[in-house]
Amino acid sequence: MTIGWNFDNTYSKLPEAFISNTSPTPVKTPELIILNDSLVKKLGLNFLSMNKKELSELFSGNSLPKGSKTISQAYAGHQFGHFTMLGDGRAVLMGEHISRNNERFDIQFKGSGKTPFSRNGDGRAFLGAMLREYIISEAMHFLNIPTTRSLSVVQTGENVMRENILPGAILTRVASSHLRVGTFQYIAARQNVDELKTLVDYTLDRHYPNIKQSKNQAIAFLKVLMEKQIDLVVNWMRVGFIHGVMNTDNMTISGETIDYGPCAFMDTYDPQTVFSSIDQLGRYAYFNQPSITKWNLARFAESLIPLIDENKDKAIDIATEEINNFEKVYEIKWLNMMRDKLGLFGEDPKDQVLILDLLTWMHKNKADYTNTFCLLMNVKIQNNKIYTNEDFMVWKKRWEARLKLNNNTAEKYLKLMKSVNPLIIPRNHKVEEALTLASNGDLTLFNK
């Protein structure tokens, strides 16, 4: 029986500046920890003919499938506001796999050893972090949020040194591509317009072929990325997701969430919530995510300047005008998302106040973000007396009055609410509990 790999490696054919031919560094005693069966199916693959040892060799990068062409990709990025030349420092692309539905997927090893872009890093990753990416990225996918996905995690049998000595691991990540805002920044920084045109051409062919007919491709591209990224951040706000490291190198061109590091789902509603210990100033706090998205899009626009107009000042004016639409578009989309969370059909001038009043109440009363919407959907949650307080009752009456508008029925609004409000999120303390056990070899809770 064949596995079904169907590689067509286009990125590796781009000019030298974009890539480095890099192989995964073999690991000692790889052991497959988890394989994502539903994703395997979606990719049109079938590993039944391989035993666990062979799968471990495959997903550690020790033994590459026929047709694979491994590369690491160059990119730059603003890390906490500071521009740096980066690149895949611990990742190697196995290849681009075309599924039976003719969809193209990057299959990438993360934690596969040093590359020319590793700087001072060891090119490795540790088991807890890779399993964390696995859980959270899969949760995001099933919460209907565009994201890279996780195909497998292999333990390497080698240790990695962090603050402690930790078991090493490699994650196989699946993405519609690994093109990032930082990829454009990297090429733009080289100040070679031909290379920039090559990158734009490649990206539009791969992700946005319709734009190829536009009069001004660069502007059309900026518009579509802005749309995609606003949709993405609205989705994050919907479920209370905090990415944690919204550097421009961690913002994809496809609009998928990427690079799960110190990310988490908010429990108690607080707009200032930050999980990452390195984010001292709260740059990437929950409520800053939209404005950081805009800031990152402005960096993207800057990288396209030479293609927007021959006259640089004019190009900057055009780009600025586009970027300045951000708030208007975001607010409309955010408001509609919140209307959905509350089961509201149509528009009423008082909707925004109704929504903001609920959020203010949640903040003041330290309400759980997810559970509050569960309660409004009549889903049983842990007893909590805050929901019997006077302010909440008064708010609820206003909400119930608004629910009656536009021929709404309980059946209709509950259906709408259930389509956007999660019942289950990967709560951080639960994730940590599962990861601690998994790092000691017990995957029961992780799998559960």
Ligand code: AMP
């Ligand atoms: P991240 O914060 O994970 O998005 O990574 C930022 C940059 O650091 C990227 O260029 C990564 O490839 C690189 N990097 C992260 N961890 C390592 C590591 N252990 N070894 C080498 N490079 C790394």
Ligand code: MG
């Ligand atoms: Mg990254």
